[in-house]
Amino acid sequence: MKTETLEILRCPYCGGRLELVESLFHRRTAGEIQEGILGCQCCIFPVVDGIPVLHLLPAATTARDQMQAGRPDLARRTMVGVEDEAAAAAFEAVAASDAATYRETVEALGPNFEGGYFLYRFSDPTYIVAQAVTRAVGATVLGGGRRAIDVCGGSGHVTRTLLDLSSTPPVLADLFYAKIWLARRFTAPGCEPVCCDGNAPMPFVRGAFSLAMCTDAFMYIWTKRQFVGEMERLVDASGAVLIGHTHNERTWSPSHGQPLSPEGYAALFETIEPRVFAEAGLFADVVKGGPLDLSRRDPADTLDHDPALTIVASRHPGVYARHPLQMPTAAVGEFRLNPLYVPADAPGNASEGLRLRLRFPSEDYEQEYGACRVYLPEEVALDAAVTASLAAGRLSPEIVELVRRKVIVDLPKRYY
Ligand SMILES: [Zn+2]
Numbered sequence: 001m002k003t004e005t006l007e008i009l010r011c012p013y014c015g016g017r018l019e020l021v022e023s024l025f026h027r028r029t030a031g032e033i034q035e036g037i038l039g040c041q042c043c044i045f046p047v048v049d050g051i052p053v054l055h056l057l058p059a060a061t062t063a064r065d066q067m068q069a070g071r072p073d074l075a076r077r078t079m080v081g082v083e084d085e086a087a088a089a090a091f092e093a094v095a096a097s098d099a100a101t102y103r104e105t106v107e108a109l110g111p112n113f114e115g116g117y118f119l120y121r122f123s124d125p126t127y128i129v130a131q132a133v134t135r136a137v138g139a140t141v142l143g144g145g146r147r148a149i150d151v152c153g154g155s156g157h158v159t160r161t162l163l164d165l166s167s168t169p170p171v172l173a174d175l176f177y178a179k180i181w182l183a184r185r186f187t188a189p190g191c192e193p194v195c196c197d198g199n200a201p202m203p204f205v206r207g208a209f210s211l212a213m214c215t216d217a218f219m220y221i222w223t224k225r226q227f228v229g230e231m232e233r234l235v236d237a238s239g240a241v242l243i244g245h246t247h248n249e250r251t252w253s254p255s256h257g258q259p260l261s262p263e264g265y266a267a268l269f270e271t272i273e274p275r276v277f278a279e280a281g282l283f284a285d286v287v288k289g290g291p292l293d294l295s296r297r298d299p300a301d302t303l304d305h306d307p308a309l310t311i312v313a314s315r316h317p318g319v320y321a322r323h324p325l326q327m328p329t330a331a332v333g334e335f336r337l338n339p340l341y342v343p344a345d346a347p348g349n350a351s352e353g354l355r356l357r358l359r360f361p362s363e364d365y366e367q368e369y370g371a372c373r374v375y376l377p378e379e380v381a382l383d384a385a386v387t388a389s390l391a392a393g394r395l396s397p398e399i400v401e402l403v404r405r406k407v408i409v410d411l412p413k414r415y416y
Contacts, residue, residue: 001033001050005171005192008147008208011040012054012201018045025070035072037064048075051180053195054203059177060195079177079195080109102186103416109178117365119339119416121157123406125371126308129279130215130244131161132286133310136294136323138211141240141316142166146210149173149234150191151227152198152217156183158244159191160332160412162211171209173202186412199223207236215244219257228268232313240314241272245279253307254368262303265311274313275320278306287375289404290325328395328403333412335390335399340372341407344379353383356407375405 009018018038020026026036026047038045038052046053046060046067053060063075082088090108094100106113121127138161142148148170150159156179162170172191174180180193196203198214198221212231221227231241247259260268262276278298285292294312303309312319341356358378360366382390382402389396390408402408 001047001052001194002192003028003031003033005052005194006038008171008205009038009052009054009194010203010205011042011045012196012203014040014042015201016040016042018052018054020047024068025072027072035067035075037067046075048072048079048177048195049181051079051177051184051193051195053079053177055175055195055197055200057175057197080181081178082109099414101414101416102182102412105182105186113178117361117369118155118157120361120365120369122409122411123338123340123372123376124369125283125374126216126245126279126369127157128286128375128406129282129310130158132290132292132325133242133244133282133294133312134158134161134213134215135165135326136292137213137240137242137312137314137319138162138165139323139326140318140321141210141238141314146236147171147208148211148213149204149209151202151212151214151231152221153180153183153214154217155179156188156191158213158215159183159188163188163190163332166210171204173198186414189412198227201226202230202234204234206233207239209234210236210239211242212239213242213244215242216246218243218246219259222258224260225268229270232269232271235272238314238316240312240316240319241269241274242313243311245308245310248304248307248309250304251307262300262309265309269311269313272313272315274311276303277310277312278302279308279310280306282310283371286325291322292325293322294320295322327400328410330395331393331410333410333415335393335395335403335408336411336415337390338376338407338409339416340376341380353381354387355379355381372406376407377405380407 021037021039024037027034036047046064063078066075077088082091094105094108142165145168147168148162151173153159153172159172169190173194177195184193212234249259249261342359344355344357386398
């Protein structure tokens with residue numbers, strides 16, 4: 001972690017400032033704390049492989065004891081959750097390799113770690129809406145040294161869309177240490193990860209951020225009232241709170257969680273007036289190429305019948321507007337063919353270019369994310385000029401259109 005991040009960190013329990021305890025085991029450079037123990041008035045917390053762990057769940061207290069004993073290697077094993085010697089060795093081998101991919105690292109973390117669908121995340125319908133809303137709101141309220149936080153951001157897929165919106169790196173907060181470790185390494189390189197509990201007060205100073213966001217996770221938060229109160233506390237006067245893709249108590253969806261009704265969500269906001277959007281309308285905006293219309297006011301009936309809602313709360317006058325969708329000018333990582341496409345011709349038959357066919361990894365995937373058929377064509381032919389541009393990393397008009405359709409996706413380097 002950057003030493004200067006201590007300026008915005010606070011103990012989640014006493015609210016006190018945190019400082020490196022110099023008398024205990026630590027490793028630091030001029031600007032960064034690699035390993036060590038942070039102390040406030042009430043507790044001490046470990047920094048494990050550059051990630052502050054600001055909660056007191058059992059793994060965190062075990063890792064803290066291991067760090068105090070001068071064993072950062074064991075503390076990292078504990079936080080990553082590799083139980084036995086074989087699993088720990090497999091993880092440490094990929095962690096030590098500069099060539100290991102995201103996929104290999106996920107596989108080393110075991111079959112229950114990430115679900116099977118991370119490969120397809122960047123083109124799924126939930127993601128493309130989250131990405132568009134995050135960039136529209138983020139571009140309005142961020143800029144310069146203003147900072148964003150992605151709470152419950154998991155392995156950083158949405159955090160990634162914040163990286164170029166300010167000069168100060170976004171904070172990625174999640175309880176799941178292994179996920180934020182992966183995010184810093186692959187998905188959102190340069191982000192500042194903080195391991196903390198979304199059901200506890202958030203370990204940051206008031207007004208530290210201009211954007212506080214949470215996507216695809218809020219329906220699993222039990223302490224919703226506290227969570228929203230904390231999000232409101234974290235943003236400055238012209239900042240924004242964004243809760244993307246939260247389920248709707250009135251319409252069933254897979255992985256339902258414990259959702260509220262649209263007005264139940266709105267009532268959680270006590271200091272900034274929110275607007276609730278039905279995700280279907282935002283999805284239609286994105287599919288037709290924009291603009292993303294955050295000036296709309298969805299009627300109650302539209303909200304009641306949408307399985308997923310997006311909530312935006314801000315005093316910034318530019319937020320509730322029609323936002324053009326930005327077209328890519330360069331890859332954040334690298335442009336690659338969407339892995340949902342497989343060659344349509346037998347090997348050797350394709351004389352020029354490439355014919356591709358959409359193929360879902362499973363029926364479950366198709367049920368949950370089948371709405372991607374709206375923008376992903378069943379078949380697509382790439383001529384030789386396009387495949388050459390793609391291989392050379394050249395952004396031709398044809399490539400831009402394929403990126404817009406998600407046939408080509410901007411993937412993190414060394415993703416799979
Ligand atoms: Zn404290």
